[in-house]
Amino acid sequence: MRMSTDTVNKDVPPQEDPAAIADGWADAYTPEVNVYEPHRTQVPPLLPYVRELWRRREFAVEMSRMRLRSQHYGTMFGTAWLILSPLMLGVVYFVLVDIIRGGNRPAGFFTHLLGGVFAYYLFSDAVRPAARSVTGGGRLILNTAFPRALLPLSAVIVSIMRFLPTLPVYAVLHVATGRPVGIEMLWAVVVFAEIVLFAAGVSMLVAAGQVYFRDLKEFLPYLMRVWLYLSPVLWYADEVPHGYDFLLYVNPLGSMLTAWSEALNSATTPGLDWLLIGLAWAVGAFVAGGLFFVSREREFAVRL
Amino acid sequence: MSSLSASDVRPQAAPAPSAPPAAIKVQNVSITYQSALQDRQTLVGTLSRLRRRRKILREVRAVRDVSFEVPRGTVLGIIGANGAGKSTLVRAMAGILPPTSGRIEVHGRVSTLLALGVGFDRKLTGRQNVVLGGLAAGLSREQLAAKYEEIVAFAELEEFMDMPMRTYSAGMYGRLAFSVAVNMEPDILLIDEALSVGDAHFKRKSFDKMRELCESAHTIVLVSHGMNAMRQLADEVLWLHKGQIREYGPPREVIRAYKRFMRVEDDDQTAEEDV
Ligand SMILES: Nc1ncnc2c1ncn2[C@@H]1O[C@H](COP(=O)(O)OP(=O)(O)OP(=O)(O)O)[C@@H](O)[C@H]1O
């Protein structure tokens, strides 16, 4: 069975006798039967969809690997950019914030900011390319039947691949600036998973949205910039003045990045509320984004 | 899943030996593209249009109420003028475009060679395109590795596999695409204009390969503007005209009618222009 198809049994209208079809057509030479029928905006059977998706996971991995390689192909520093660019970004933000704060920085602020920037870019580096993943997949989409969710998801994989090399950088700076080290830091893995899940959900949402609204990708850079400023990256969560603390709750990344900093930077067990709110956002975004994408994806080919 | 497969395991009556079962059944299929062809489809545009209640989606009815069957092991040729809907119809049979109405039934593993389709990313090398295309089509890495040499050897492009595909000539492009499609061991092969691009040597080779596939009970749908190949390869020819079936039958007759028709239209146009 292939994806984006319905098995013969499922969508046979009741007035047609499925037995007649099986009798006439199915035999030893027909390992697969596909029926294509008018597309209604509806979620296809999820289990077969996920199975097809899983069967083609190699595609997403290979695609991400090639994308990553081609991004830095022929540049002066090559793959060193994977470390250089987030590091430089972190330093720029630090200098900026340090000047604004007049030089009085709370304890561990540099590593808080750096870790936050790395985590934030894990999110935004997935979402921005994902927006273009479907509309830019022209030939592949027009000529091959496969679960389209592979396209935004491989953008997420690229982002993870870009994120991982920044971890050793963070570790070195964390130790060098004398931040505490402890087993509680492992909570960061949970937060990492939340961020990835959330990024995947938002990626699928914008990838499908871009098909209908071609200027979405024009908005995204601004949205991403503002989102960064509204997240506890350039400031500490507990510095938030009264009246603004709702930001940490309504901003999905607010709770995740708060927990992230508590675990990674302070080596403490993050607040359970942050973890749970983050989890709720992540699961919610993944389910909503996934269902929206999957219910629309059969339409993509006629709308490219 | 178990609930879905109910009729797959239904006891099967032996197919009637006289009438080979159809590999592809197309029933009253219409396909409409919805494109924002004139304005770009934008969020801002949509918001402003919501107030004015204007619709900018332009619908292109590429295929209209088409029905036919392709028996197993036969070659169906599809001919027609540019924009007649041939590629659209083939894409629908591949399960890529959902029909707007009607129903398509496909029995067997499909391999597509649509409008020279392997190279979806011309920045990537030939090798990467083959690998990504194969993985997307659902092959495993092992299957791909086993097929890879065969594909390259058939295309005779050994030296070029590590070059970006944008450096390929149109013919090399087509050779690789054809080679990928025929080496996927499909039950059903959908080919959209690929025979025309190769040189004389490769044309001969691909022609022979098609013959071979056809004789080993493969079902082939072939879209081409090459009437000679069509006459020699196809068992039946379907002539699409503006999305509808104009004629369907033995190659010679349909092609003769098609050629006559095209010439008449040509004459009509030139006549009109002269006025
Ligand atoms: N992606 C698309 N979006 C909107 N309209 C499309 C799209 N692809 C094709 N069409 C329209 O559908 C109609 C049929 O196109 P199709 O590509 O099927 O023609 P064709 O018979 O393959 O032509 P050719 O001989 O030139 O390959 C044309 O009018 C074309 O403008």
Ligand SMILES: [Mg+2]
């Ligand atoms: Mg065409």
